[in-house]
Amino acid sequence: MTLIQEKILADRVRSDFPILHQEVNGKPLIYLDSAATSQKPLAVLDTLRNYYERDNANVHRGAHTLSVRATEAYESARDKVAKFVNAASRQEIVFTRNATEAINLVAYSWGLNHLKEGDEILLSVMEHHSNLVPWQIIAQKTGAAIKYVGLTDTEELDLGQFNSLLSDRTKLVAIVHVSNTLGCINPVEKIVSIAHKNGAKVLIDACQSVPHMPVDVQAIGCDWLVASGHKMCAPTGVGFLYGKQELLEEMPPFLGGGEMISEVFLDHFTCGELPHKFEAGTPAIGEAIALGAAVDYLTAIGMDKIHAYEEELTTYLFEKLEQIPNLRIYGPKPTKDGKTRAALVSFNVRGIHASDLSTLLDQEGIAIRSGHHCTQPLHRLFEASGSARVSLSFYNTREEIDVFIKVLKETIDFFNSVME
Structure with missing residues (x-):
C-alpha cells in the first residue's frame, strides 16, 4: 500500500x-488504545440506535412484527459473523458477552467433562488472564496439569519448546493468535496441525487478530476460536465463540434457563438446537445486531x-x-x-x-x-x-x-x- x-x-x-x-x-x-477497545463508526452507532428506536423486542419468542424484525436482524448478524471468519455453518457461531465468557464456556462445558488427572493443558506465558484463569480453575477441579510454552530470544512463542512439551497426555492447547502485550503473531495454523497430530484439541484467542487481519477458522483448523465485539468496532457486551459443530453438539450447556431449551418438564429438560443451546436467557440483541453492522463495515473496507x-x-x-x-x-x-x-x-x-x-x-x-x-x-x-x-x-x-x-x-x- x-x-x-x-x-x-x-x-x-x-x-x-x-x-x-x-x-x-x-x-x-x-x-492509541484500540487493543483495549476500538472506537465505533456511525454505521454501528446508527444500527444500535435504530434497533432500540424501531425494533426493540425479544427474539425467538414472539409472533408480533417487532419480535420478528428483531429476530431476523439478530440471526442475520450470526450469518455475517460466520461468513467473516469462514465458519462451515452458522450453527458454529455462539453469541457470548465477550471472549472471556466464550473461553469459560469451553472450559466448563468441555473441560470439566473431558479432562482428568494425568491430562495436560498447554498454554503460553503470554496469555491474557482470560485464557489463564479459567484453565487454572478447571485444572484444580479435574486434577489436570498445566504446562507453559516460553519465549524465544526475540520474545516470540518458542515453537521448539511447544513441540517438546506436547505429548499423548496433552488434551488441550489454548493459545493466543496475537499477543496483546508482545504484538507477536503466533503461527496458529502450524500450532493446530502439530497439536491435532498429537490428539489435542485447540482453542484460539483471536481478540487481537479478528479486528486487524483476515481470519479463516477452516484454514486455521482450530476446534474453537473466540473474539470480543468491542475490539472490532462493535459495542461492548457482545462477543462470539466459534466451535466445530461436532464438538458443540457433544458439549453440555454452559448455562441453564430460557432460550437454551427445547422442552422443560418438572423432572428434566431437553436442549435446544445449536447454537441456541449455549445462549441462555435474553441475549444482548441490539449489541449483536450492531456487531453484524461492524462486520459489514470492516468487510466493506x-x-x-x-x-x-x-x-x-x-x-x-x-x-x-x-x-x-x-x-x-x-x-x-x-x-x-x-x-x-x-x-x-x-x-x-x-x-x-x-x-x-x-x-x-x-x-x-x-x-x-x-x-x-x-x-x-x-x-x-x-x-x-x-x-x-x-x-x-x-x-x-x-x-x-x-x-x-x-x-x-x-x-x-x-x-x-x-x-x-
Missing part, C-alpha cells in the same frame, strides 16, 4: 468515527487492506520508538512481510513509571494504555510491574504517531530534568 493509498484510507474512515473529532484537555484527541495499512503504521511507529534512548520495546521487530508483529507496541522507559507516562500524555490529549495489560505472568518474566502500550487501528494516521513521538520525547525530557 502506497502513502497515497494510506492517506486515502485514513481520510475516508476517520469521518465515520465521531468520537475522534473532539478535544481532550484542550488538545485534539489522539486515540477489506480486512486485507486494513492489515496492510496497519503493517505500515506499525513499522513506522516501531522505527520512531527505536530511536528514543533508554526505551525498551517488548516483542519482535517488524519484518518486511509483516508476519511477526501486529499493530501494537508495549514499552518501558528506564527510570520512568509507565503510569506516569500515560498520565502526562493524557494531558496532551493522547490516550495510551499503561499497566500489566492482563498479562501479569508475562510482566513478571520481564521483571516489570507493567508497561506502556500504544495500539493502533486503521483510523489512526502517521501524523498522529508523529505527535505522539514528539510529546513522548518531551515527557521523557521533563522527567529526566526533574530527576537530575
